[in-house]
Amino acid sequence: MTNAESAPEPSEPSEPSRAAGDFDLGALLAERGAERYELHTRHLNHQLPRMLHTIGFDKVYTRAEGAHLWDADGHDHLDMLAGFGVMGLGRHHPVVRKALHDVLDSSLADLTRFDCPPLPGLLAEELLTHSPHLDRVFFGNSGTEAVETALKFARYATGRPRVLYCAHAFHGLTAGSLSVNGESGFRDGFAPLLPDTAVPLGDPDALERELARGDVAALIVEPVQGKGVHAAPPGYLRAAQELLHRHRALLIADEVQTGLGRTGDFYAYQHEEGVEPDLVCVAKALSGGYVPVGATLGKDWIFRKVYSSMDRVLVHSASFGGNAQAMAAGLAVLSVMENEQVVANARATGELLRSRLAALVDTYELLADVRGRGLMIGIEFGRPRSLKLRGRWAMLQAARKGLFAQMVVVPLLQKHRILTQVSGDHLEVIKLIPPLIIGEREVDRFVDAFTAVMDDAHEGGLVWEFGRTLVRQTVADR
Numbered sequence: 108m109t110n111a112e113s114a115p116e117p118s119e120p121s122e123p124s125r126a127a128g129d130f131d132l133g134a135l136l137a138e139r140g141a142e143r144y145e146l147h148t149r150h151l152n153h154q155l156p157r158m159l160h161t162i163g164f165d166k167v168y169t170r171a172e173g174a175h176l177w178d179a180d181g182h183d184h185l186d187m188l189a190g191f192g193v194m195g196l197g198r199h200h201p202v203v204r205k206a207l208h209d210v211l212d213s214s215l216a217d218l219t220r221f222d223c224p225p226l227p228g229l230l231a232e233e234l235l236t237h238s239p240h241l242d243r244v245f246f247g248n249s250g251t252e253a254v255e256t257a258l259k260f261a262r263y264a265t266g267r268p269r270v271l272y273c274a275h276a277f278h279g280l281t282a283g284s285l286s287v288n289g290e291s292g293f294r295d296g297f298a299p300l301l302p303d304t305a306v307p308l309g310d311p312d313a314l315e316r317e318l319a320r321g322d323v324a325a326l327i328v329e330p331v332q333g334k335g336v337h338a339a340p341p342g343y344l345r346a347a348q349e350l351l352h353r354h355r356a357l358l359i360a361d362e363v364q365t366g367l368g369r370t371g372d373f374y375a376y377q378h379e380e381g382v383e384p385d386l387v388c389v390a391k392a393l394s395g396g397y398v399p400v401g402a403t404l405g406k407d408w409i410f411r412k413v414y415s416s417m418d419r420v421l422v423h424s425a426s427f428g429g430n431a432q433a434m435a436a437g438l439a440v441l442s443v444m445e446n447e448q449v450v451a452n453a454r455a456t457g458e459l460l461r462s463r464l465a466a467l468v469d470t471y472e473l474l475a476d477v478r479g480r481g482l483m484i485g486i487e488f489g490r491p492r493s494l495k496l497r498g499r500w501a502m503l504q505a506a507r508k509g510l511f512a513q514m515v516v517v518p519l520l521q522k523h524r525i526l527t528q529v530s531g532d533h534l535e536v537i538k539l540i541p542p543l544i545i546g547e548r549e550v551d552r553f554v555d556a557f558t559a560v561m562d563d564a565h566e567g568g569l570v571w572e573f574g575r576t577l578v579r580q581t582v583a584d585r
């Protein structure tokens with residue numbers, strides 16, 4: 108008998124042996140779904156339900172599509188938060204959904220770890236077409252992991268320890284990315300972190316002073332900062348890149364929030380000509396909000412240094428990195444972005460929304476500034492001029508900075524069913540990062556609702572009652 112003859116017949120894939128009904132997700136949710144807030148209070152971060160109850164955000168959403176969420180009573184809510192930016196295409200885009208169904212239905216031999224599956228290669232190829240100066244991609248599972256990868260690669264490639272970051276920066280909350288976080292509220296109590304130094308966003312002289320010490324691996328920067336929605340001033344990224352390269356250090360663009368069309372360019376660094384970061388971090392919207400994903404794009408020489416020999420093949424890796432669901436979703440997202448002209452829509456609709464809101468600055472004394480790019484817009488409130496409002500403003504500021512912005516976010520949801528967020532602790536800024544597929548109808552709905560809330564605030568209306576409640580709670584919480 109030959110070996111071939113003795114080999115067992117390949118068997119037909121067998122049906123799953125477990126009987127249907129072993130696990131029934133629908134029945135579980137029907138039975139226990141109502142306990143959601145209690146479950147979080149008991150087993151997860153108990154401050155989340157507490158905070159949601161306090162500000163009246165303790166809703167139960169039962170269905171979602173595009174930029175809309177529906178509650179149990181069938182009320183439609185406009186989502187201007189997009190799951191902190193992951194829902195770039197809105198919820199349940201049919202093309203992404205189908206790609207994921209296709210993966211699940213195809214019984215792929217995924218994550219064997221000792222083969223080269225096609226999907227990560229195809230997604231890397233596609234992604235790299237949007238940054239032609241970059242050559243290679245590492246796939247992880249989140250924004251912070253994309254940042255960790257960039258920090259490690261920059262340190263290894265340059266052989267230097269120190270990473271510079273900008274004041275008020277946010278790059279994620281694991282230990283490495285926390286080392287380049289610009290807010291003490293996040294860092295305090297977690298030291299020692301990695302060697303790092305903050306520089307002001309937009310100050311090339313401060314950057315050069317640090318570079319002169321010769322130990323800097325890289326500067327990591329959000330081209331538009333998520334906290335407060337501050338864009339790098341014109342010319343800064345280009346100047347920073349030149350200084351960094353002169354000192355043999357790298358420019359890392361953190362595009363976790365700003366990437367994939369959010370600011371009206373595919374990447375926000377592309378707003379400025381001649382900027383070619385050495386490493387680019389991507390995550391959030393890449394998988395259409397369905398599957399955790401992160402990607403670090405970089406130059407060939409950096410990857411070749413890190414993976415310099417066969418021994419080092421796993422020197423930086425992630426067990427779930429490149430998994431088929433995330434990759435298929437990513438490919439579907441990029442295809443939709445092209446077919447539906449998502450970046451162009453973000454630019455045009457963002458400009459419409461920003462300009463209509465900016466036109467209100469002269470009407471409302473509590474409205475200080477409207478800024479941002481594409482569909483990443485910051486609305487900043489400031490000290491009013493009139494005596495009537497100044498006293499009320501001072502009462503809030505004395506309790507805690509940021510309460511006025513919270514006072515606006517709450518009626519936007521409770522009265523107008525629009526979900527937004529305050530853009531950071533102690534900031535009087537609301538950040539709008541809706542799905543990139545919104546259009547004129549959503550812009551009208553938001554501007555009308557915002558105008559009504561501003562009218563109420565300037566007439567000394569109900570919104571201030573809620574402000575007083577917030578002050579009492581803030582004081583009691585201390």
Ligand SMILES: Cc1ncc(COP(=O)(O)O)c(C=O)c1O
Pocket residue numbers: 191249250251252254277278279280329333361362363364365390391
């Ligand atoms: C600019 C930026 N970088 C990194 C992160 C961290 O991403 P993740 O929450 O997926 O870890 C975020 C999250 O908001 C971000 O905005």
